[in-house]
Amino acid sequence: MEEKALVGVIMGSQSDWPETMKHTAITLQQLGVSFEVNIVSAHRTPERLFEYAKTAKERGLKVIIAGAGGAAHLPGMIASLTTLPVLGVPVQSKSLSGMDSLLSIVQMPGGIPVGTLAIGRAGAINAAILATSILATSGNYPNIEEQLNQFRRNQTDSVALIPHHEEPFPSLEIKSSFLFGREETNIDTKDKKQNETERDEIAKENRKRKQDMKPIPSGRNVGIIGGGQLAKMSAMAAASLGYKVWIFAPENDPPASHSCFKHFKGDYMDKEALEKFASQTDVITYEFENIPKETLEYLNRFTPVRPSPHVNATCQDRLMEKTFVKSLGIPTAPFEPIRSKEELKEALIRISYPAVLKSNNFGYDGKGQFTLRSESDIDKAWEKMQSVHSQSAILEGFISFEKEVSVIVGRDLNGNVECFPLVENEHENHILKKTTVPAHVSEQTKENAKTIATKLANEFQLVGILAVEMFVTKDGSLLVNEMAPRPHNSGHWSIEASNISQFDQHVRSVVGLDVGKIQVIAPHGCHMINLLGNEVNQWVELISSGYSVHLYGKDEIKPGRKLGHATKFDS
Secondary structure: OOOOOOEEEEEOOHHHHHHHHHHHHHHHHHHOOOEEEEEOOOOOOHHHHHHHHHHOOOOOOOEEEEEEOOOOOHHHHHHHHOOOOEEEEEOOOOOOOOHHHHHHHHOOOOOOOOEEOOOOHHHHHHHHHHHHHHHHHOOOOHHHHHHHHHHHHHHHHOOOOOOOOOOOOHHHHHHHHHHOOHHHOOHHHHOOOOOHHHHHHHHHHHHHHHHOOOOOOOOOEEEEEOOOHHHHHHHHHHHOOOOEEEEEEOOOOOHHHHOOOEEEEOOOOOHHHHHHHHHOOOEEEEOOOOOOHHHHHHHOOOOOEOOOHHHHHHHOOHHHHHHHHHHOOOOEOOEEEEOOHHHHHHHHHHHOOOEEEEEOOOOOOOOOEEEEOOHHHHHHHHHHHHHOOOOOEEEEEOOOOOEEEEEEEEEOOOOOEEEOOOEEEEEEOOEEEEEEEOOOOOHHHHHHHHHHHHHHHHHHOOOEEEEEEEEEOOOOOEEEEEEEOOOOHHHOOHHHHEOOOHHHHHHHHHHOOOOOOOOEOOOOOEEEEEEEHHHHHHHHHHHHOOOEEEEOOOOOOOOOOEEEEEEEEOO
């Protein structure tokens, strides 16, 4: 079952969400703290307010964050009705720029405490951090304490050692290199002799030294978690820039082991193996989403992980993903969280048939999805959810769409953003079969897709690439379906048909280089087809007919399994 919310986020009206309280939700999400969001007005819904406060403790809440503007009675009213800690966020008002809200919340009578934060976005963010601190210092949530510590470390690491300047300062460069040189510390030889505090200091300093390498010099080591075809093609792109790629994968002979410098075989939850792997690499990225959240967070203690672990945590959880997208004002299909068959039945009354039930985690290529068209489908749908071992699900309204499209966006450490063109995707049995470049949609739709992708990348503070899959409706509107913070199947065409492939762009970003400007070099467009199952046996004929063929080197042919792809310029 999905874990209970520890933090309650409430506000007086919908208008408090976009500019202020959504930043509380985003920050809690980044910190890995479970939360709920509700509108509870002190004046317009007093009964709802009393019920919320009355049931807060028994529902498992430990802290309440209340945002309010104007008269701003909500935080004080809630504090008067519960012994839980209440943090008040003043929402900026038009008339007095939030000063009325601030003074109203801060001037509580003795005995009714409300921890009052700054006005607006900063206060909303700090309320989330302070709530996390309250949970962390209770001693009951060691994972949250580690998340908070990592959040603080990331804040520290984001501060450059020297100011950026177009012309180098030799003396500063020498000093930086001297202080943080690669030979300064060796974790492997010292960790058995040092106590835990010393080890943490060494890890922090070593990570800082790696974080400050912008860009990482050619010849150094890049780590990739996962050993499939995406890691294989990423390793080939990295090798073209002189980087040595180490892959971490549990399999004996994964595809990426055929093109990497070193294959480090280990379990994704083996901390000792992960630490040894991190000690050999200067930056780490990953090739698939379904990596345990704890794995990337642990690696990030020793070596920068790009994109950040919190980006992957969001994208591997459909509910978090949809909530994040919706919080930015970007349209999605209607959705509701589902934790039991009873909740599914209730949600279907609101969303109605047809609807799609999706596992919250571990779903890809159609796995963990079931379309419900009538009440008779409920039992079968719930059985399918349980088969993919996801403890919760999400119900989405069925979208009648014209096309499925996707756009890949790259963002570097300096915040530069570059999008690949919008492409059109065709699926067979929920598995991508063909990608056409460019998508056959209006120019306005193409621009809208790039705007959405850019907004998502910037909000994530992405370093790497992000694939954004969308539906195009009959009127040309776009609905975000899902995201993947790594190279994507719909971007394979770029190896031949773009001046910079998606793999090149990803490697550039994670090693600290600027993203490159994309130019499609296929004058009339192109298309890419996946070779699924036995179709891989047609590779010779495809080459003869003008396709550029890529075979992944997988050891077994299975129906629907992606074993290669082929790209051809259109005439």
